[in-house]
Amino acid sequence: MSSNLTSKILILDFGSQYTQVIARRIREFHVYSEINAYNTSAAKIKKAAPAGIILSGGPASVYSPKAPQLDQQIYELGIPILGICYGTQLIAKDFGGQVERSVHREYGPGILRLKSSPTGPQTRPLFHGLPSEIEVWNSHQDKITVLPEAFQTFGQTENSTNAVIGCPEKNIYGLQFHPEVGHTPLGKNLLENFALKICKCVPNWTVESFIERSCAAIRDQVREGRVLLGLSGGVDSTVAAALLHQAIGDQLTCIFVDNGLLRAGERSAVKELFADNFHIRLKTVDASKNFISKLKGVTEPERKRRIIGNEFVRVFQNTAQELQGRSSSKHPFRFLAQGTLYPDVIESVSIAGNPSSLIKSHHNVGGLPSWMKFELVEPLRQLFKDEVREVGLKLGLSKELIYRQPFPGPGLAVRILGEVTRARLRILREADTIVIQEMKSSGWYYKVWQSFAVLLPVRSVGVMGDERTYENTIALRMVESRDGMTADWVRLPYELLAKISSRIMNEVKGVNRVCYDISSKPPATIEWE
Numbered sequence: 001m002s003s004n005l006t007s008k009i010l011i012l013d014f015g016s017q018y019t020q021v022i023a024r025r026i027r028e029f030h031v032y033s034e035i036n037a038y039n040t041s042a043a044k045i046k047k048a049a050p051a052g053i054i055l056s057g058g059p060a061s062v063y064s065p066k067a068p069q070l071d072q073q074i075y076e077l078g079i080p081i082l083g084i085c086y087g088t089q090l091i092a093k094d095f096g097g098q099v100e101r102s103v104h105r106e107y108g109p110g111i112l113r114l115k116s117s118p119t120g121p122q123t124r125p126l127f128h129g130l131p132s133e134i135e136v137w138n139s140h141q142d143k144i145t146v147l148p149e150a151f152q153t154f155g156q157t158e159n160s161t162n163a164v165i166g167c168p169e170k171n172i173y174g175l176q177f178h179p180e181v182g183h184t185p186l187g188k189n190l191l192e193n194f195a196l197k198i199c200k201c202v203p204n205w206t207v208e209s210f211i212e213r214s215c216a217a218i219r220d221q222v223r224e225g226r227v228l229l230g231l232s233g234g235v236d237s238t239v240a241a242a243l244l245h246q247a248i249g250d251q252l253t254c255i256f257v258d259n260g261l262l263r264a265g266e267r268s269a270v271k272e273l274f275a276d277n278f279h280i281r282l283k284t285v286d287a288s289k290n291f292i293s294k295l296k297g298v299t300e301p302e303r304k305r306r307i308i309g310n311e312f313v314r315v316f317q318n319t320a321q322e323l324q325g326r327s328s329s330k331h332p333f334r335f336l337a338q339g340t341l342y343p344d345v346i347e348s349v350s351i352a353g354n355p356s357s358l359i360k361s362h363h364n365v366g367g368l369p370s371w372m373k374f375e376l377v378e379p380l381r382q383l384f385k386d387e388v389r390e391v392g393l394k395l396g397l398s399k400e401l402i403y404r405q406p407f408p409g410p411g412l413a414v415r416i417l418g419e420v421t422r423a424r425l426r427i428l429r430e431a432d433t434i435v436i437q438e439m440k441s442s443g444w445y446y447k448v449w450q451s452f453a454v455l456l457p458v459r460s461v462g463v464m465g466d467e468r469t470y471e472n473t474i475a476l477r478m479v480e481s482r483d484g485m486t487a488d489w490v491r492l493p494y495e496l497l498a499k500i501s502s503r504i505m506n507e508v509k510g511v512n513r514v515c516y517d518i519s520s521k522p523p524a525t526i527e528w529e
């Protein structure tokens with residue numbers, strides 16, 4: 001199998017909440033896609049030589065003074081371009097058409113009617129294999145009122161006469177609706193037609209080719225240096241470890257830090273899973289006292305995350321020094337490896353200056369201290385979660401490990417609202433154990449993205465036996481998601497919820513109330529902090 005990526009699609013991000021979804025969709029048909037800032041220069045793009053460019057949607061209006069613009073030279077590169085929503089309006093404006101604020105905001109489902117050509121719409125490469133009427137998802141206020149001269153209209157929706165525009169001679173097209181979202185069921189075919197039929201991409205973004213290239217890149221970066229990897233027992237760090245081990249063997253040492261913020265039995269579970277899965281050097285460090293004392297009195301979520309991030313790095317640096325002192329190798333631990341994923345990068349920092357704002361500093365991205373001496377190795381930085389799982393399976397990791405639910409780096413600390421104390425950790429740990437047990441025994445654990453308990457900083461009155469109680473509240477958070485970027489709460493059977501709730505109230509001392517979180521993401525997030 002080829003290890004060269006012969007073609008890729010470059011997505012220029014104008015700030016749409018769906019930009020990452022576009023990248024995912026494209027990778028689903030094995031074409032590599034990458035997101036760059038909207039203001040990437042034509043020269044840089046020419047050097048990167050993508051087979052096609054997609055201009056994403058975005059919140060701005062093309063005429064507003066601060067509207068993000070495209071380097072006009074990009075239109076001269078001869079690379080096929082597809083605009084989506086804002087991207088389409090920008091194309092229309094840049095080629096001399098007109099975009100205006102529409103009286104009706106077009107939001108939600110609609111029907112796209114493709115214009116018939118003498119040979120039928122399906123003969124055009126973009127619409128290959130598609131029917132002449134398609135369900136689409138709209139989310140726009142502006143619309144194209146005057147087409148640029150060189151362009152034609154290929155389709156319309158109820159409120160947009162120019163819902164699909166194109167200039168086939170230049171291979172520039174635009175869609176007013178969102179082909180990337182699930183609500184446009186045939187949207188993936190449109191993107192696939194653009195990538196394969198118009199851009200002539202070779203679909204060779206496969207798990208095998210990723211592993212091959214990634215190992216080569218790791219060897220290139222690390223050379224003879226040694227790498228420490230903070231292993232959490234979650235999918236991401238474990239797959240990163242397996243990949244690094246394949247690339248550099250014994251130059252890798254993994255550290256499992258017991259930070260006192262872990263779920264019940266996690267430390268031994270990780271040791272066991274690891275021993276069953278591969279023979280990598282693993283060192284366990286008990287740093288729970290340090291973490292918990294540093295968190296004393298801290299209630300602000302971002303401060304908690306920063307403290308935990310700093311503490312992790314301190315442990316890594318101290319351990320590196322200690323290992324170095326005992327080792328005969330002359331090569332120092334110069335590198336720290338992390339299982340950082342694409343969505344972590346996207347939500348925590350703005351990608352190459354795109355306008356997205358910080359929501360939470362995921363500790364493995366945003367919270368690293370400036371005094372850290374390591375260089376980072378992040379082999380999964382370009383991958384979405386399901387791609388990571390595929391890589392893990394290909395590397396021979398067990399399904400049990402690969403389909404473990406995600407668990408955040410800062411652990412139970414971000415599920416204890418308010419101060420983290422040993423007493424409150426005990427309550428949450430016990431409630432969490434019941435949630436996992438019941439989700440597993442009912443068969444729901446592997447059907448959902450995440451299911452966990454959250455300890456709220458709220459006490460309420462209850463009655464137990466004949467006595468008044470005034471105790472803590474647990475919230476249950478069960479969500480389904482494809483990649484953690486958006487999520488919805490799970491419609492669990494009432495009987496299961498009832499069982500979890502009554503077990504928590506009966507078995508966990510200090511809890512007299514259980515609530516179910518029915519918020520989707522957005523506007524909520526999955527974790528409460």
Ligand code: XMP
Pocket residue numbers: 360361362363364406407408409410450484485521524525526527528529
């Ligand atoms: P949110 O709460 O941002 O979570 O909707 C999205 C996904 O990311 C996980 N998460 C983290 N993972 N370090 C991690 O490795 C973190 O600091 C962190 N915070 C959230 C969360 O569990 C969910 O799957």
